[in-house]
Each structure stands twice: as C-alpha cells, then as structure tokens.
Amino acid sequence: MNIGFIGTGNMGSILIESFIESNAVNPSDITITNRTRAKAESLQKSYPSLHVASDASEVIHKSNIIFLCVKPLDIHPLLEKVRPLLKPHHCLVSITSPISVKQLEELVDCQVARIIPSITNRAFSGVSLVTYGESCKQHYRLFLDHLLSKISTPLSIENNITRVSSDIVSCGPAFFSYLLQRFIDSAVEETEITKDQATKMISEMVVGFGKLLETNLYTLPTLQEKVCVKGGVTGEGIKVLEEHVGEMFNKVFQQTHAKYDEDLEKVGYQFNK
Known part of the structure; x- marks a missing residue:
C-alpha cells in the first residue's frame, strides 16, 4: 500500500517517523511533500528510500492513502486545487479536528477518514482518534486500524466528542508537561534540591506511574488512596491541591472549546461558501 503525506510539520513528521520505525510501513512505500521542500528533504536524509515529491499532485498520483497534515484553513484551498485528481480508489486522511469527515466527503470524490494523532505515538504508545467517513470501505478501515495499532491504541470516536477527546489525547501531553515543569520549579524554589x-526524579516517577496504570492494578482513585495515608504528608499536599486546583481544568476545556468553535466557524465558511 503506497502512502502519501502532504505536509511534514510536527505531526506529519511524527507520523512518518513512527510508522517507519515501528516497521508499520517501509519508507520506500511513502511519498512526502512540504511547502518548504527542505523540511521534506531532511526526513529523506534519515530515511533515504523515502520519496520526496515536488507537490501535492505528485503525492496523490503515487499514493493510495493520502495523509493531509496541513493547517485547518489550508485544507479547503488545497483540496479545491487537487480534487480532480482524487478518485474513488483513493483514501484521504485528515489529521485536523475542526474539519469533519462529512465536510470532506461533500468536497471530494474519494474515500475519507480523520485520524487525530498524539505526540505519544512517537513512543508507539497513547491513543489515535479515528473517525471513518461513510465512503471509507472496509479494506481501508482494516488497513488503517492495523497501521495505527503499530504506534498507538486506535479509538473510534463520534464527531460530537472530537474536541474534548483531542484535548485529552493530543493536547494532554503539553498540558501535563507544563504542570510537571511547574512541579519541578516549585521543588527547586522551596528546597535545596x-x-x-528534581527533573530526573519526576521523569522516573511519571514513567513508573504510567506503567502502574498499565497493569490495571489500580484505578486513579484507588491509587490515590493507597498513597494517601490517613494523617500523613500526602494528605496535606492533597488538601492544597483541592483548595487551589478548583475549576482550573473546567476552564481549560472551556477555553479550548471556545477556540475550536472559532475554528469551526472559519472552516465552515470555507466549505459552505
């Protein structure tokens, strides 16, 4: 199966590198292009049998599955330009959340899917969020599920929970990286560590925490209970968190959804004009 990538920015590169290094795809079966050609060529230096195309049209011509890894507002102009090249045997895969598979299906005459990856996929872990269009046939669904299972746990979602799912799976690593960095900074400020x-300890703690959850020995609430001894130090720390965290995460979701609504409006204008 020949796979194309239009766009080799952060997430496009992560997918390409992850698919190749997990042995999900042979680099010789991948064709890539990028507006800044040097970015695509830098990937080719790491994987010499990777094909670099001159433009999106060449990628489509050489591929069965085409991953669109460009910004949401760049997708409609791009598809307007190349849609005569997209045939029923092609499968177009968008990795951006504001554009639905229904909108894509109304614009192009090929099979469609949306896959929202996470940076955790680079370590062959975490979740990939998947939504298949009605046009997407079973053999492509099975192939994409197999492909994604090499680097993640594929999880099918409906359009109504796209944003919150993306917040958890895709944005979550950045949110919790910020919190962990604040944890480190505070430890340094308040003590002699x-x-x-502190960075080494917290990094190892997080890795161990993840492995502990992976065993299914504890749920999040029961794990907290196991560590939080009555009258102990952990309990005092939890009290501070309960007092100060408050509605912080509610506000995070409110803010991301407000931006998402703004993006939906802009994208909707493009697709409906």
Whole structure:
C-alpha cells in the first residue's frame, strides 16, 4: 500500500517517523511533500528510500492513502486545487479536528477518514482518534486500524466528542508537561534540591506511574488512596491541591472549546461558501 503525506510539520513528521520505525510501513512505500521542500528533504536524509515529491499532485498520483497534515484553513484551498485528481480508489486522511469527515466527503470524490494523532505515538504508545467517513470501505478501515495499532491504541470516536477527546489525547501531553515543569520549579524554589535532580526524579516517577496504570492494578482513585495515608504528608499536599486546583481544568476545556468553535466557524465558511 503506497502512502502519501502532504505536509511534514510536527505531526506529519511524527507520523512518518513512527510508522517507519515501528516497521508499520517501509519508507520506500511513502511519498512526502512540504511547502518548504527542505523540511521534506531532511526526513529523506534519515530515511533515504523515502520519496520526496515536488507537490501535492505528485503525492496523490503515487499514493493510495493520502495523509493531509496541513493547517485547518489550508485544507479547503488545497483540496479545491487537487480534487480532480482524487478518485474513488483513493483514501484521504485528515489529521485536523475542526474539519469533519462529512465536510470532506461533500468536497471530494474519494474515500475519507480523520485520524487525530498524539505526540505519544512517537513512543508507539497513547491513543489515535479515528473517525471513518461513510465512503471509507472496509479494506481501508482494516488497513488503517492495523497501521495505527503499530504506534498507538486506535479509538473510534463520534464527531460530537472530537474536541474534548483531542484535548485529552493530543493536547494532554503539553498540558501535563507544563504542570510537571511547574512541579519541578516549585521543588527547586522551596528546597535545596537541584533542577537536574528534581527533573530526573519526576521523569522516573511519571514513567513508573504510567506503567502502574498499565497493569490495571489500580484505578486513579484507588491509587490515590493507597498513597494517601490517613494523617500523613500526602494528605496535606492533597488538601492544597483541592483548595487551589478548583475549576482550573473546567476552564481549560472551556477555553479550548471556545477556540475550536472559532475554528469551526472559519472552516465552515470555507466549505459552505
């Protein structure tokens, strides 16, 4: 199966690297292009049998599955330009959340899917969010599920929970990286621990925490109960978190959804004009 990538920015590159290094795809079966050609060529230096195309049209011509890894507002102009090249045997895969598979199906005459990846896929872990269009045939669904299972746990979602799912799966690593960095900074500010020491300890703690959850020995609430001994130090720390966290995460979701609504309006104008 020949696979194309239009766009080799952060997420496009992560998908390409992950698919190749997990042995899900042979680099010789991948054709890529990018507006800044040097970015595509830098990937080719790492994987010499990767094909670099001159433009999106060449990618479509050489591929069965085409991943669209460009910004949401760049998708409609791009598809307007190349849609005569997209045939029923092609499968177009968007990785952006504001554009639905229904909108794509109304614009192009090929099979359609939406896959929202996460940076955690680079470690062959985490979740990939999947929504298949009605046009997407079973053999492409099975192939994409197999492909994604090499780098993640594919999870099918409906359009109504796209944003919150993306917040958790795709934005979550950035949100919690920020919180962990604040945790490190506060430890350094309040005690004699060095930044390197705190970073090492917290990094190893997070890895161990993830492995512990992976065993299914504990749920999040029961894990908290196991660590939080009555009258102990952990309980005092939890009290502070309960007092100060408050509606912080509610506000995070409110803010991301407000931006999402703004993006939906802009994208909707493009697709409906």
